[in-house]
Amino acid sequence: xxxxxVEREAVVGPIVSPGELLPYAxxxxxxxxxxxxxxGAEAGAMSVLGxxxxxxxxxxxxxxxxxxCH
Amino acid sequence: MVRAxxxxxxxxxxxxxxxxxxxxxxxxxxxxxxxxxxEDLRAAGAGEPGQAEPIGRSAQRTIGLLTGTVALGVAxxxxxxxxxxxAYGRIGLPGARLTAAxxxxxxxxxxxxxxxxxxxANPPAVGGGGESIDQRTLLAFAMIAITACxxxxxxxxxxxxxxxxxxxxxxxxxxxxxVAVIVVAQLILPAGDEAPPGFPADVLYHFRLxxxxxxxxxxxxxxxxFGVAAERxxxxxxxxxRG
Numbered sequence: 001x002x003x004x005x006v007e008r009e010a011v012v013g014p015i016v017s018p019g020e021l022l023p024y025a026x027x028x029x030x031x032x033x034x035x036x037x038x039x040g041a042e043a044g045a046m047s048v049l050g051x052x053x054x055x056x057x058x059x060x061x062x063x064x065x066x067x068x069c070h
Numbered sequence: 071m072v073r074a075x076x077x078x079x080x081x082x083x084x085x086x087x088x089x090x091x092x093x094x095x096x097x098x099x100x101x102x103x104x105x106x107x108x109e110d111l112r113a114a115g116a117g118e119p120g121q122a123e124p125i126g127r128s129a130q131r132t133i134g135l136l137t138g139t140v141a142l143g144v145a146x147x148x149x150x151x152x153x154x155x156x157a158y159g160r161i162g163l164p165g166a167r168l169t170a171a172x173x174x175x176x177x178x179x180x181x182x183x184x185x186x187x188x189x190x191a192n193p194p195a196v197g198g199g200g201e202s203i204d205q206r207t208l209l210a211f212a213m214i215a216i217t218a219c220x221x222x223x224x225x226x227x228x229x230x231x232x233x234x235x236x237x238x239x240x241x242x243x244x245x246x247x248x249v250a251v252i253v254v255a256q257l258i259l260p261a262g263d264e265a266p267p268g269f270p271a272d273v274l275y276h277f278r279l280x281x282x283x284x285x286x287x288x289x290x291x292x293x294x295x296f297g298v299a300a301e302r303x304x305x306x307x308x309x310x311x312r313g
Contacts, residue, residue, distance in 0.1 A: 014159040015304065016072055021156055024072055028149045035145040039138045040207075056125040061138020063277075064098040064284050066182060066191035068206040 040067040075151045078299040079292075083147015086291035087140035093287040094139065098280035099131050104273045105193035112195065112266070143288055150177065150292050154300060161225070166304055167297030174293025180221050182285040185213040188256045191281035196265045196274060209259060216255045224248035 039058050062069050106127075125134065154170055163169045189210045197206065228244035235243070265274055 014156075016155045018156070020072060021152060024076060025149075025152050025156075028076075028145075028152055032145040032149050035141050039142055053124055056123065056130065057134045058138035058141075059125070060099065060102055060130045060135040061094070061142075063102055063191065063193060064094040064135070064281050065138065065142065066186065066210075066281050066285065068189070068192070068197060068203060068210050069194070 039065070072152070072155055074303055075155050075300060076148055078303065079147040079149075079151025079154070079296055080144050081147070082292055082295040082299055083143040083145070083150070084140060085143075085295060086147060086288045087143025088136070089291050090143060090284050090288040091136045091139040094135060094280065094284040095131070097283055098277065099135075101273050101277035101280055102131070102193055103127075104270070105195050105277065108269060108273070109195035112268075139284070139288070143292075146177070146288065147292055147296070150174070150296060151300075153177075154296065158300075158304075162229070166301040167294075170297030170300060171293045174289045174296075176221060177292075178285060178289035180217045181214055182282065182289075184217045184252060185210065186278075186282065188213050188259060189262045190278050192263075193274065193277040196269060197263045202263065206263070209262075213255070213259065217252065220248050220251040220255075223251070 038054055039061060059069065150173065154166075154173055157163075157173055158166065158169050161169070161172075163172055189206070224244045224247055227247055228240050231240035231243055234240075265271075
C-alpha cells in the first residue's frame with residue numbers, strides 16, 4: 001500500500017523536450033489567439049468581418065467570460 | 071506523447087466548455103437578461119429607437135453562449151495540455167494530478183481572478199459607451215499580460231530562493247513580490263468605468279459572481295479532468311525513484 005503511494009507521489013523528470021513541444025505550442029498559441037479574438041473582441045475598430053454577426057452570436061459568452069463588450 | 075496529451079487536453083476542454091455553459095446558463099443568464107431589460111428601459115426613457123438585433127436573444131443565450139464557452143474551452147484545454155507537458159517534471163510538483171490542478175489554479179488566477187480585481191466582468195449597460203471599447207479591451211488584456219509576467223517572475227524567484235531560504239520564507243517573499251507588482255500595476259492603470267445611475271446593484275453583484283463561477287467551472291474541470299486523463303496516460307516512471 002505504502003509502495004503505491006510513494007510511486008504516485010515521487011517527483012519525476014521532464015517528459016518532453018522543449019524542441020519537441022515548440023511546433024505544437026506555436027500552433028496552439030495562434031489558434032487560441034484566433035478563438036479569443038472571435039469570442040472576446042471582433043468589434044469596433046478591431047472588427048474584420050464588419051457585419052457584427054459573430055460579435056452578436058457569442059454576445060452572452062463574451063459578457064459572462066469577462067471580456068469587455070460594449 | 072505530446073500528441074496524446076494534446077488530444078486529451080482538447081477533449082477535457084470540450085467537457086469544460088459544456089459545463090461552463092451549464093453554469094453560465096443557470097446562474098448568469100437571468101442577470102444578463104435583467105441588465106438588458108434595464109438597458110432597453112433606459113433607451114426607451116431617453117427616446118432612443120430600439121436597436122435592430124441581427125441575432126435573436128434566444129440564440130444568443132443558448133447556442134451562441136455554448137459556442138463561445140466550448141470554443142474557448144477546447145482552445146484553453148489544448149494549450150493547457152502543452153503547458154502541462156512542459157511543466158510536468160520541471161516545476162517540482164509530484165504527480166500528474168497535482169501538477170494539473172496547480173497549473174489550472176494558476177491559469178484561473180492569471181486570466182480571470184487577478185485581472186478581475188481591476189477590470190471585473192460587466193453585464194450589458196455597465197462599463198461605458200461603445201467609443202471606449204477599444205481602450206477597455208486593450209486594458210483588460212494588458213492586465214492579463216501583467217499578471218502572467220508577475221506570476222512567472224514570482225515562480226522563478228521562488229525556485230531560486232528555495233535554495234537559500236526555508237520553504238515558507240521563500241514562498242512568502244515570492245508571494246509578496248507578486249502582490250507588489252499587481253498593486254503597482256493596478257494603481258498605474260486607469261480606472262474601469264462605473265455602472266450607470268440606477269443600475270440595480272444586486273444584478274451587478276450576481277452577474278459578476280456568475281461570471282467568476284463560469285470561469286472557475288471551466289478551469290476546475292480542465293485542472294481536475296486533465297489530471298486524471300494524464301495520470302492514466304503517463305508511464306509510472308517513478309516506480310524506482312524512491313524504492
